[in-house]
Amino acid sequence: MSEKCPFSDPAALFDDLARARTTSGLTWSTALNSWVVSRYDDVVEALHRPDLYSSAPTVPELPEFLAGRIPGRGTLIGHDNPTHDRLRSAVNTFFVPRRLVRYEPWIDAAAHGLVDGFADRGAAELKAEFGLPLALTTITHVVGLDTARADWIGLALSSTLGPRDVHYAHVDPAEKLRAYLELHDYVRQVMDERRRERRDDLISHVWNVRDAGEVTMTDFEMLSLFPGLLLAGHETTSSLICTAVAHLLSHPGAYRAAQHDDDTRARALEELLRFESAITGMPRRVTRDTTLGGTALREGEQVFLAYASGSRDPARFDSPAELRTDRNSAPAHLGFGQGIHACLGAPLARLLLRTELRVLHERLPGLRLATPLADLTYGPVSSARGLTHLPLRWDPAPRRATRRRSAPLTATITGRTALTDDVVELELAGDLPPWQPDAHIDVHLGDGLVRSYSLCGDPAERHWRIAVRRDGVGSRHVHERLAVGDTVRLGGPRSNFGLVDARRHLFIAGGIGITPFLPMLGTVEPWRLVYLGRGEASMPYAARLRERHPGRVTLWSGPGRFDLAALLAGTDPDTAVYCCGPERLVAAVEALAPGVRTERFAPRPLPPTTHGEFDVTLAASNRTVTVAAGESVLDAINRAGANVPSTCREGTCGTCEVRVLAGEPEHRDSVLTAAERAAGTYLLPCVSRSRTPSITLDV
Structure with missing residues (x-):
C-alpha cells in the first residue's frame, strides 16, 4: 500500500494504478478529484466519445482580470467539437511526418551545439542542459518565433505549471504571469508580421490555410493555438528524453539494443512511450448520465483517463511491467492519447526524440546514470509525469574535428565574368559539398599563397561562385593568371557570420563586402540592405540588387560620408546587424552597434599584447x-x-x-x-x- 493517499505519491503511482485495474468498476481518487479510468479498453472508449466526455476541465477557467487579454480556452485540448475540429484543421497538415523531416538537420545541429557545451566534462544534468533547452528552441523555431527568446518563452509558459515547475521555480509568480501576458502580445506581433510576409513556420502555415479559405477563424482564435503548442511541445518532450534515457540505461542491454540505427531507436521509443510516457492521463467531464467501466456516472462528474495505466494493462500487453525495446507495436500504446485530442505534435516529438538519442549515442561514449533510477525524483502526480533532474556521466572522448576545419578540395574554373573594372567573378565546378549562405572558402594560389573569398552564388546550384577585387598579391594572381579550364585547390566551406534568428535583419556592405550577403538575403525575413561604394560603376551586383529587390536595398555612393549613426539609431534590439567591408567601415559599425556580426577581408588592427612569453x-x-x-x-x-x-x-x-x-x-x-x-x-x-x-x- 502507498504510504500516502493513493494517486498522490509519484514513486507509488504505477502500484496505485495497477491496484485500480484489479478493482471492480472505477476507483475514486481524492487527490485527483476524479474517478480514475485505469483499464485500457475503458480509456479508449472514453477517448473516442468526446460527446460524452468533455475536454473542458483540462484547461482551468481564466481569472476575470485576464478575460479578453488572452484566449479563454488557451489551447486546442480545451475545446470540444465543433470548435476543436475547426481549429485543429488549421494545423493538422503542418505536422504530417514526411513534411516535418525538413527540420531534422536543424534539430541535429542544435543538439550537437548543446552537447558541445558539456561533452568534454564527462558529466551533465540532462534535463537542464539538453532536454529542456533543445525542446524549447525546437518548438519555438517550428512555430516561427525568435529562438534567442526561447528561455524567456519557457519562463512565460512556466506560469501555467504550478508546482510542476522546477526550472523556473525561483522566479516570482507575478513575474511569470507578466511574462505570460507579454508572450501573448509577442505572438500577436509575429502573427501580424507573418500576415504580410510568410516564412516556413507554423504561424505562416495557419495564415496560408486561412487565406485559402480552408478554415474560418478569428485572429483571437488563431492566437489560442500557439501558447498551448509551445507548452506541450517542450514540457512533454523534455520529460520524455529524460525518462527514456533513464530507463534505457537502467535496464541491462537496453541502451545498446536501442542504438543500432534509427529504426531500432524509433522502435525503442514506442516501447518507452508505452512503458512511461510524459502524460499520466487527462481529465474529462461527463456531459450526461452514463456508465463506464461498470461504474454509473452522473452528468458533471469528472473522470481521469489514466493513459499510463492503460498502456500497462496486462489484458492488452504481455508482461507490461517489462521494458522490451523490440516489442510489437500492436496494440497501440496510449502515450500520445487517442481520438480527436490525440497529441497534435506527436510526429515532431518522435523526430526530436529519435534525433536526441542518436546525438547522445554519437557524442557521449560510456553513457551511464550518475544516480540510480530508484533514487531519482519525479514531479508531483498530475496530468504530466517526468523526472525533475537526470544526472549522467560518460567517458570523455577525444574531441571531434574543429568545427571550421575541412579537407582540401579540387575544382575547375568553368566561368569567368568581369563585373566591374576591378572585380571578376569565377565559377568553380567539381565534386563540391553543400554550403550555407554565410560561407567562405580558401583558394590555394601556389607558392604557399592562400586567400579566402565569400561564396556569393546560390546554395542550390551545383557549382560555386566567388567575386574577387584586384587589391593585393592574391587578387592579382586571380585576375592575371587564372583562366577558364584551370584547376584550383580549395579549402572549406566555412561559416564565420552565422545567421541568427531575429525579428529583423540589417545588412551593411562596403564595396566587395557585398559578396557574403548575396546568398543570405533570400534566407531571412524581413531584411534591409545598405550597400556603400565609391560609385555605382565600381559596385558589383548593384544593378541586379536594385532590380530584384526594389525598396529593400539602399545603394549609396556619396557625396560625403554615409550617416551610419542615424541608420543604426533607428534599429531596435530585435534587429540583427551584419557588416562586411573595409576595416574603416567595420570598425565604425562595431563602435555604434556592439552586437554586430562582422566579417573582415583584412585583419583587425592588433592591440599591444599584454604578455610576452x-x-x-x-x-x-x-x-x-x-x-x-x-x-x-x-x-x-x-x-x-x-x-x-x-x-x-x-x-x-x-x-x-x-x-x-x-x-x-x-x-x-x-x-x-x-x-x-x-x-x-x-x-x-x-x-x-x-x-x-x-x-x-x-x-
Missing part, C-alpha cells in the same frame, strides 16, 4: 611548449607536432581555430563574436595569445 600545454600529448614573445602560438604548437592547419595566418579565416581547456585567451582575431570571446572557449593560434602564464589547448 607563456606556456601552452597540448592536451592530447600532455606536452608543454613555451611561446616566445615574438612567436605565434600556431608556430610553437606545430613545431611540437600539433599539426594544426592554417590559412590566412592573420586571424580572419578561422581555419586554425582550437578549443581552450584551461587558461584565459587574449583574443586578437577578427573571427570570433563578442560572446565567443567572452566565453573563452576557442582561440585562433595564428594571432591570439594568453593572458595567463599558461594555457591548455585541446590539440
Whole structure:
C-alpha cells in the first residue's frame, strides 16, 4: 500500500494504478478529484466519445482580470467539437511526418551545439542542459518565433505549471504571469508580421490555410493555438528524453539494443512511450448520465483517463511491467492519447526524440546514470509525469574535428565574368559539398599563397561562385593568371557570420563586402540592405540588387560620408546587424552597434599584447611548449607536432581555430563574436595569445 493517499505519491503511482485495474468498476481518487479510468479498453472508449466526455476541465477557467487579454480556452485540448475540429484543421497538415523531416538537420545541429557545451566534462544534468533547452528552441523555431527568446518563452509558459515547475521555480509568480501576458502580445506581433510576409513556420502555415479559405477563424482564435503548442511541445518532450534515457540505461542491454540505427531507436521509443510516457492521463467531464467501466456516472462528474495505466494493462500487453525495446507495436500504446485530442505534435516529438538519442549515442561514449533510477525524483502526480533532474556521466572522448576545419578540395574554373573594372567573378565546378549562405572558402594560389573569398552564388546550384577585387598579391594572381579550364585547390566551406534568428535583419556592405550577403538575403525575413561604394560603376551586383529587390536595398555612393549613426539609431534590439567591408567601415559599425556580426577581408588592427612569453600545454600529448614573445602560438604548437592547419595566418579565416581547456585567451582575431570571446572557449593560434602564464589547448 502507498504510504500516502493513493494517486498522490509519484514513486507509488504505477502500484496505485495497477491496484485500480484489479478493482471492480472505477476507483475514486481524492487527490485527483476524479474517478480514475485505469483499464485500457475503458480509456479508449472514453477517448473516442468526446460527446460524452468533455475536454473542458483540462484547461482551468481564466481569472476575470485576464478575460479578453488572452484566449479563454488557451489551447486546442480545451475545446470540444465543433470548435476543436475547426481549429485543429488549421494545423493538422503542418505536422504530417514526411513534411516535418525538413527540420531534422536543424534539430541535429542544435543538439550537437548543446552537447558541445558539456561533452568534454564527462558529466551533465540532462534535463537542464539538453532536454529542456533543445525542446524549447525546437518548438519555438517550428512555430516561427525568435529562438534567442526561447528561455524567456519557457519562463512565460512556466506560469501555467504550478508546482510542476522546477526550472523556473525561483522566479516570482507575478513575474511569470507578466511574462505570460507579454508572450501573448509577442505572438500577436509575429502573427501580424507573418500576415504580410510568410516564412516556413507554423504561424505562416495557419495564415496560408486561412487565406485559402480552408478554415474560418478569428485572429483571437488563431492566437489560442500557439501558447498551448509551445507548452506541450517542450514540457512533454523534455520529460520524455529524460525518462527514456533513464530507463534505457537502467535496464541491462537496453541502451545498446536501442542504438543500432534509427529504426531500432524509433522502435525503442514506442516501447518507452508505452512503458512511461510524459502524460499520466487527462481529465474529462461527463456531459450526461452514463456508465463506464461498470461504474454509473452522473452528468458533471469528472473522470481521469489514466493513459499510463492503460498502456500497462496486462489484458492488452504481455508482461507490461517489462521494458522490451523490440516489442510489437500492436496494440497501440496510449502515450500520445487517442481520438480527436490525440497529441497534435506527436510526429515532431518522435523526430526530436529519435534525433536526441542518436546525438547522445554519437557524442557521449560510456553513457551511464550518475544516480540510480530508484533514487531519482519525479514531479508531483498530475496530468504530466517526468523526472525533475537526470544526472549522467560518460567517458570523455577525444574531441571531434574543429568545427571550421575541412579537407582540401579540387575544382575547375568553368566561368569567368568581369563585373566591374576591378572585380571578376569565377565559377568553380567539381565534386563540391553543400554550403550555407554565410560561407567562405580558401583558394590555394601556389607558392604557399592562400586567400579566402565569400561564396556569393546560390546554395542550390551545383557549382560555386566567388567575386574577387584586384587589391593585393592574391587578387592579382586571380585576375592575371587564372583562366577558364584551370584547376584550383580549395579549402572549406566555412561559416564565420552565422545567421541568427531575429525579428529583423540589417545588412551593411562596403564595396566587395557585398559578396557574403548575396546568398543570405533570400534566407531571412524581413531584411534591409545598405550597400556603400565609391560609385555605382565600381559596385558589383548593384544593378541586379536594385532590380530584384526594389525598396529593400539602399545603394549609396556619396557625396560625403554615409550617416551610419542615424541608420543604426533607428534599429531596435530585435534587429540583427551584419557588416562586411573595409576595416574603416567595420570598425565604425562595431563602435555604434556592439552586437554586430562582422566579417573582415583584412585583419583587425592588433592591440599591444599584454604578455610576452607563456606556456601552452597540448592536451592530447600532455606536452608543454613555451611561446616566445615574438612567436605565434600556431608556430610553437606545430613545431611540437600539433599539426594544426592554417590559412590566412592573420586571424580572419578561422581555419586554425582550437578549443581552450584551461587558461584565459587574449583574443586578437577578427573571427570570433563578442560572446565567443567572452566565453573563452576557442582561440585562433595564428594571432591570439594568453593572458595567463599558461594555457591548455585541446590539440
